[in-house]
Amino acid sequence: MAPLWLDMAKDAARQVFLDQSVPPDQIEQRLDATVADAQKPLVPCASPKDQGLSHETPSRLPPGPCHPGPMIEIGSRKRNLPAPPHVVFHDLVSPRSAGVRSWLHLLDDEVAPDVLERQESGHVVWSSLWPRRVDARITFELRQGGPGGGTDLRWTLTVDEPAPDESLTGHMRKRINTLIHAKLRYTYGQ
Known part of the structure; x- marks a missing residue:
């Protein structure tokens, strides 16, 4: 360039x-x-779906050019948010930490995530929020909600081996839940 x-x-x-x-x-x-x-x-990389993996597949991604070693799933949760998928997608790829509808309020041990992957079909991957676990990845899958509408959002937290201890794992899960299913939800009026 x-x-x-x-x-x-x-x-x-x-x-x-x-x-x-x-x-x-x-x-x-x-x-x-x-x-x-x-x-x-650039290194070609097959997505987990292309590799025949899904949320029902065991929580290990095979080593390969995109993953230097096995990544293990240490948390996942699926809940409904009241906003439609395109609104939730926009909020995840441009999280607000200040101003109107701000919701990404980070703790002292956290940093703003980078968006590593984004597909408007409903897939977003964030880098780690935690400098002490830079290997962590947060994957969001968004689907149109059922009869009540909104967005069925599943987040999945993966890390390289070894997994963090139970205390840190619990802290990381709780923070994602708080940010997504409390702080972000509140910006939608609930």
Whole structure:
């Protein structure tokens, strides 16, 4: 990429990070990491569905180019949110930590997630919220709700082995539940 284009892209990314209330001292670090990642060659990766996996499949992803080792599922929950899937999808790919309808209120031991994957069909993957477990991934699957409408949302928390101890695992699960099924839900009027 030409230096001028790179500078323009970094300026745009800085503004996105500012809009997402990323602390200023983290912005340049994230930009440098993003540029470094973008310069790496792309590796083909099959999605879990392409590998014949689903939520009913045992909670281990096979090693491969996308996963350096087995990832283990340490938490999952499915609940209904009152907003339609396209609204929930937008809120997950652009989580608000300030302003109108803010809901991503992080604790001192947490950082704002990066969106690693997004498919408008209802699939979002976040990076870890916890610097002490940077390997964690939070996967969201969104489906149209049943008779009551809204969105049936399932989050799944996976980590590289070894799994965190029970205390940290419980903390991580509780925080995802609080952020998604309390804080985000409240922005929809419930």
